Amino acid sequence: MMLPDIFFLKHLLQCASVTPDDAGCMDVIAQYLQTTPINYHQGDTNNSYFELGTGDTLFLFVGHTDVVPPGPLDYWDNHPFSCQETNPIIARGIVDMKGAIWAFCHALKTVQHKLKGRVGILLTSDEEGDGQNGMQSVIPKLQQQGFLAQWALVGEPTCVNNIGDYYKHERRGSYTFNITLKGQQGHTAYPDQAWSPNTALSQFLISLQHLQETLPEHHNISLFSVNTSTSTSNIIPQSISIGLNLRYFSKNTIKQCMTVFQQHHAAIQEKPGALPYQAKPIRLKEALEQAVASVTGLTPQASIKGGTSDARFLKPIAQEIIEFGLRSEYAHKINEQATETELHQLTNIYQELLLNLLSKT
Ligand SMILES: [Zn+2]
Numbered sequence: 001m002m003l004p005d006i007f008f009l010k011h012l013l014q015c016a017s018v019t020p021d022d023a024g025c026m027d028v029i030a031q032y033l034q035t036t037p038i039n040y041h042q043g044d045t046n047n048s049y050f051e052l053g054t055g056d057t058l059f060l061f062v063g064h065t066d067v068v069p070p071g072p073l074d075y076w077d078n079h080p081f082s083c084q085e086t087n088p089i090i091a092r093g094i095v096d097m098k099g100a101i102w103a104f105c106h107a108l109k110t111v112q113h114k115l116k117g118r119v120g121i122l123l124t125s126d127e128e129g130d131g132q133n134g135m136q137s138v139i140p141k142l143q144q145q146g147f148l149a150q151w152a153l154v155g156e157p158t159c160v161n162n163i164g165d166y167y168k169h170e171r172r173g174s175y176t177f178n179i180t181l182k183g184q185q186g187h188t189a190y191p192d193q194a195w196s197p198n199t200a201l202s203q204f205l206i207s208l209q210h211l212q213e214t215l216p217e218h219h220n221i222s223l224f225s226v227n228t229s230t231s232t233s234n235i236i237p238q239s240i241s242i243g244l245n246l247r248y249f250s251k252n253t254i255k256q257c258m259t260v261f262q263q264h265h266a267a268i269q270e271k272p273g274a275l276p277y278q279a280k281p282i283r284l285k286e287a288l289e290q291a292v293a294s295v296t297g298l299t300p301q302a303s304i305k306g307g308t309s310d311a312r313f314l315k316p317i318a319q320e321i322i323e324f325g326l327r328s329e330y331a332h333k334i335n336e337q338a339t340e341t342e343l344h345q346l347t348n349i350y351q352e353l354l355l356n357l358l359s360k361t
Contacts, residue, residue, distance in 0.1 A: 008102060012028055025098075030180075061120070062152055064123060065101060090336065096336070097325055116358055119354065139316055155323075156323050159328065170278040172248055174245040185237060225243035247273070291351075309323060
């Protein structure tokens, strides 16, 4: 295998760090960087902060060592935590996001002697789970200490077809509604003596379609479940429950949805999820664009696709925030994989980025 410091990547990938178990990843990283981290462990979660260099300026890399469970092992071409020397490398977490941790640490080690200022690496072992003990618990502690980075880069997989095609600087929020349309239970042989759930449901779905069409750009509402209060073939059910998930930037769209649902006399349960975030990186975005162009020849575009990430918690401790990592295609999948070329490109981009922002000359 041609990757530099492949032993470090292999050690990381061989830690079976299914969320929230760090499974020794932080120790592997500390050994590679030859530095002792400051720990902010919370409950069953390892949170560690590594820092190299001196000076006022601080560039921060943010990530997670935990991975999602591998699923049925029989379906994998090789054991998900064995890290065979194949190309592509097939391993749980290579994309999301141990490949990016390797790439960043390797980039830093390679160019460190050319940098002024400090480079920090903030990692948690609880991003893939509920995250309660992860960045959410660390950021307020750092903020209390007056921690402030000029630039923060989150190494989540953001690219789509090629390394360098997409980055992220904003993510939509998530909001869930459980809608119950109530009627009167009855016999399916005597529908005139009960309500018509057919009509109620179809009218609701027509409104939902109209609602989707009137939401602002990049907002969408998706139906994820439909359930009835009984499932017996000769009973008209008393109620129908509908699960909906809104992905949004504008809070007003939550009200807009509620207004539509109320028109159907529905009982509504609301479950707020992650809040939206919009960072506006300027110097960091320029530096990343330059780095991507010099390594790949591409001009990266902003993307809002994908779920939520820890980037949304960073605002109190970072002036500019961006997310950039490997291609997301294989994240969380059986046979999660990345090629040597992709890993090479990512580490070269991170090197260029550090040089663009922190070069001594
Ligand atoms: Zn991730």
